[in-house]
Amino acid sequence: MKQAFNIYFGKLLDKWREYNNSLPQISFNEEVDEFMYESKEDEYGYVFWKPKEKRELFNFDEVESQCNVQLHNSIKQYFNSCWFLELTGYFSSYHINLHPVIPGVEPDYFISILKDYVESQHDILKYIPIGFESNGMLIVLDNNTGEIFIEDFELNEYKPLSKSLDQLIQGLGFKEQM
Structure with missing residues (x-):
């Protein structure tokens, strides 16, 4: 998983340097721990950021117990690899946004989404959002x-997207200009 993140964020940082001569920017969020920001908030409410190594690992035992499920190892690796504020790009013909791993916010936000999803699936957890x-x-x-699949909730269909989360992350691409 770390290799997938290194590939993705390497491409992201290169694209931002190439087109904007800067680090990636995102809207300032006061809930985010300040160490994630590489600048002060500008007049438009944006800040520079870059991914950071994650040293503290989250133990998913309690979550798995509450949801009565053993989470796939790639989910655990995803949330324990690094901190990042955005992970978005194009894969196949889709514009994909994966959950960010934000210090002070995650994995609590993911857990709340997971619990809501489990409830909507009548306590059957075959898929994880x-x-x-x-x-x-x-x-x-x-x-x-x-x-990895795209879920069409209305049709109750799952369209295959990628063989793995690693493959999806590594394969995310960007438009010509950012």
Whole structure:
């Protein structure tokens, strides 16, 4: 997983340097621990940021017990690899947004989403929500195989997207200009 993040964030940082001669920018959020920001908030409410190594690991035992599920290892690796404020890009013909891992916010936000999702699935957790695509459909991980799907909730269909979370992250691309 760390290699997938290194590849993705390497491409992201290169694109921002190439087109904007800067680090990535995001809207300032006072809930985010300040160490994530590389600048002060500008007049438009944006700050520079870059991913940071995560030294404190989250233990998912309590979450797994509460949801009565053993989470796929790639989910645990995802939330324990690094801190980042945004993970977005194009994969196939989809614009994908995966859950950020924000200090002071995650994994608590993910856990609340997971609990709501379990409830909506009548306490059956075959899939784990990990993000969304631009049309609002969920990006989910098959908790048994680790494969990634796009969930069409209205049609109750799951369209294959990627063989793994690592493959999805490594394969995310960017538009020509950022």
